[in-house]
Amino acid sequence: MSATNVTQLRIRLQELLDKLEGFDRWMDADMRVLDGAWSRLNAVWDGVAYENFTGSWNDVHTVLQQYTRQCRQYEEFLRYRIEALERFERSQGEM
Numbered sequence: 001m002s003a004t005n006v007t008q009l010r011i012r013l014q015e016l017l018d019k020l021e022g023f024d025r026w027m028d029a030d031m032r033v034l035d036g037a038w039s040r041l042n043a044v045w046d047g048v049a050y051e052n053f054t055g056s057w058n059d060v061h062t063v064l065q066q067y068t069r070q071c072r073q074y075e076e077f078l079r080y081r082i083e084a085l086e087r088f089e090r091s092q093g094e095m
Helices: 003-044 048-090
Strands: none
Touching: 003 048
């Protein structure tokens, strides 16, 4: 792989990482807002409709937490790959 291709790959991976981190920050912030709203709703709502909605919300919340954990792992993987490409570039391909 040429140095130009390595640089292009590193740049694209960094762009992907930046976008993923930005999306995850946005999602984290929105989840905090939703959790706060859920707490307020939880304090005033009860009954069958509440129980049905609670089950559905808990399922969604669990999936979102799993997504967040997976994204953090993927972000770490991208960082590792970017760093490896940077080391390769610094060595001018003499690894």
